[in-house]
Amino acid sequence: MSNNNNYLTTASGTPVGDNQNSITAGHRGPTLIQDVNLLEKLAHFNRERIPERVVHAKGAGAHGHFEVTNDLSKYTKAAFLSEVGKSTPMFIRMSTVAGELGSADTVRDPRGFAVKFYTEEGNYDLVGNNTPVFFIRDAIKFPDFIHTQKRHPQTHRKDVNAVWDFWSLSPESLHQITILHSDRGIPATLRHMHGYGSHTYKWTNAQGESVFVKYHFRTEQGVKNLDVDLAAKLAGENTDYHLEDLFNAIEDGNFPAWTLKVQIMPEEDVNTYRFDTFDVTKVWSQKDYPLIEVGRMVLDRNPENYFAEVEQAAFTPGNFVPGIEASPDKMLQGRLFAYADAHRYRVGTNHQELPINRSKAEVHNYQRDGQMRFDGNGGKSVNYEPNSFDGPRETPENKMNPFEVKGFADSVAYDSEDHFTQPGDLFRLMDEGERARLIQNFADHMRDVERDEIKLRQIALFYKVDPELGSGVAANLGLAVPESAK
Incomplete structure (x- = not known):
């Protein structure tokens, strides 16, 4: 073996003698399955990517x-x-x-x-x-919201209809989408x-x-x-x-x-x-x-x-x-x-x-096994609790500080349905140029929505945020603010 310590090996540490040519049956023969270095490299390459994050992928x-x-x-x-x-x-x-x-x-x-x-x-x-806020306020809506931000199940293209259909039916999103379509959005x-x-x-x-x-x-x-x-x-x-x-x-x-x-x-x-x-x-x-x-x-x-x-x-x-x-x-x-x-x-x-x-603090628990367990897996130490073998024990001083809970178990909304005051305050804090760009950005994003009823439903919400916002988006899209919003 070469005296050079930086020699190529397989994943198991075996030195690789030839990494440029696969093993074949004769000079022109088919590749042999016994070329374990080739098989390992191809198999590992096929598995080099883990599933990307559903959100925040990049x-x-x-x-x-x-x-x-x-x-x-x-x-x-x-x-x-x-x-x-x-x-x-x-x-x-x-x-x-x-x-x-x-x-x-x-x-x-x-x-x-x-x-x-x-x-x-x-x-x-x-x-x-x-951003200091989010589009929705209950996790039960999160999968639906993210589906609207992803690709259409048939065309596999981003779907502006889904985006604005969801937002126009979820007025709690107004604050976040106002920030998103403002100058701060990019x-x-x-x-x-x-x-x-x-x-x-x-x-x-x-x-x-x-x-x-x-x-x-x-x-x-x-x-x-x-x-x-x-x-x-x-x-x-x-x-x-x-x-x-x-x-x-x-x-x-x-x-x-x-x-x-x-x-x-x-x-x-x-x-x-x-x-x-x-x-x-x-x-x-x-x-x-x-x-x-x-x-x-x-x-x-x-x-x-x-x-x-x-x-x-x-x-x-x-x-x-x-x-x-x-x-x-x-x-x-x-x-x-x-x-x-x-x-x-x-x-x-x-x-x-x-x-x-990995935590910089030592980890002491009874979790064992599972795929890719690459530490000592707890060795021979006891793997259950309570035990009589001096295993890790809870520290009562680190219990959660209690807070009062009362009422009936039920699926209930937040008490407040005021989704307009805070985005309205934000809109009115903007200077004239910022407001104009916000209106333009909203209109440009909504322009390709196919159904006017979705556009009008969103315009009505914008009007409740501030009449200037609703009227501006409507005029930009060649539509009128619904009378029911006024």
């Missing part, structure tokens, strides 16, 4: 760190937030939502904003978007957009006192967006424009950063606030609950291997640490199951053992 990732700049330990006992100056390694994945792996970066679409903090108490995942780069936890979460301190919070990552690069025509041009010329920009910025030492701030709501305000605290289609006014600085996130290292670190990265809002808990937000409650379940299907039941997903 994304960019980067490593970095999060440093605490403000002591908020009176609100949460989370160890990684416990003292000013404390630094925690993290990984982020930012993505488009509706497109497939090969789709263009510069399309009008929300951007996923998923952060994994590798804390000493286990991984904490904050899985949000670049970020200039991933570095020039804010990120949000979107949902309401609960923080609990060491004394067992709780508050509710919303997360805001404010870009330090400034918010910049793309003109519609330039975005379309870039989509045709460089489908990976955002991936390229983020990678090159970090590679050049131009490390992007975000300041993390939170809004904090006392528990006693939950039942009296003018909007439902847990409705993810609504925001809390910053006049009511001002932003409080928490820390600073800096991205300073690119992945060495995209597949290992970005494609196999698995985030779930169910990855909590002591001091941070879920709220009764119905959309969040569904995501607690759906995200981890998607990873078990897509990557495997032991996806959390992969280096990019």
Whole structure:
């Protein structure tokens, strides 16, 4: 064998003598099945791709760190937030939502904003978007909503009829689609957009006192967006424009950063606030609950291997640490199951053992076996609990902080049906040019909807948001605002 230690082997470690020519029966004979190197290479190649994510399929990732700049330990006992100056390694994945792996970066679409903090108490995942709200507020509608964003079952093309049919029948989407069709709908780069936890979460301190919070990552690069025509041009010329920009910025030492701030709501305000605290289609006014600085996130290292670190990265809002808990937000409650379940299907039941997903804290549990179990699988240790063999035990001090639940088990909607005030306030905050572009973007997106009844139903909703918005979209489409909306 060569003295060179960098010799080629099969997956089992056997040296490969010829990697240029397959074994054949004679000089021109057929290939032999005994060429196990050939068979291994072809079989592995056929399996090199895992199923792409149903949503957020295409994304960019980067490593970095999060440093605490403000002591908020009176609100949460989370160890990684416990003292000013404390630094925690993290990984982020930012993505488009509706497109497939090969789709263009510069399309009008929300951007996923998923952060994994590798804390000493286990991984904490904050899985949000670049918008503070979402299209729907109950997870039972999520599969239907995403179907409208994907491809038609017959034509296999994007279906504008499905998109606007669903939105016009789901007025809770108005706030999000107003943001999406505004100038903010196409970020200039991933570095020039804010990120949000979107949902309401609960923080609990060491004394067992709780508050509710919303997360805001404010870009330090400034918010910049793309003109519609330039975005379309870039989509045709460089489908990976955002991936390229983020990678090159970090590679050049131009490390992007975000300041993390939170809004904090006392528990006693939950039942009296003018909007439902847990409705993810609504925001809390910053006049009511001002932003409080928490820390600073800096991205300073690119992945060495995209597949290992970005494609196999698995985030779930169910990855909590002591001091941070879920709220009764119905959309969040569904995501607690759906995200981890998607990873078990897509990557495997032991996806959390992969280096990019593995906790920096030691893991002690009784979960064993499953495909691709590549650690010691617990060795000879006991695999059940309770036991008499000094196995891992629960720590009562880390139990969820209780909250009151009352009422009848039933399928019920949120109390508030006011889907118009907040998007209306947002519309009226825009200057004249922003409002005109929003109206144009809505009209351009709706223009190819085949049925006027869908257009008119949506126009009626826009009119309730603000008469200028409804009338402007209607005029642009050559339609009249329905009398029933006035």
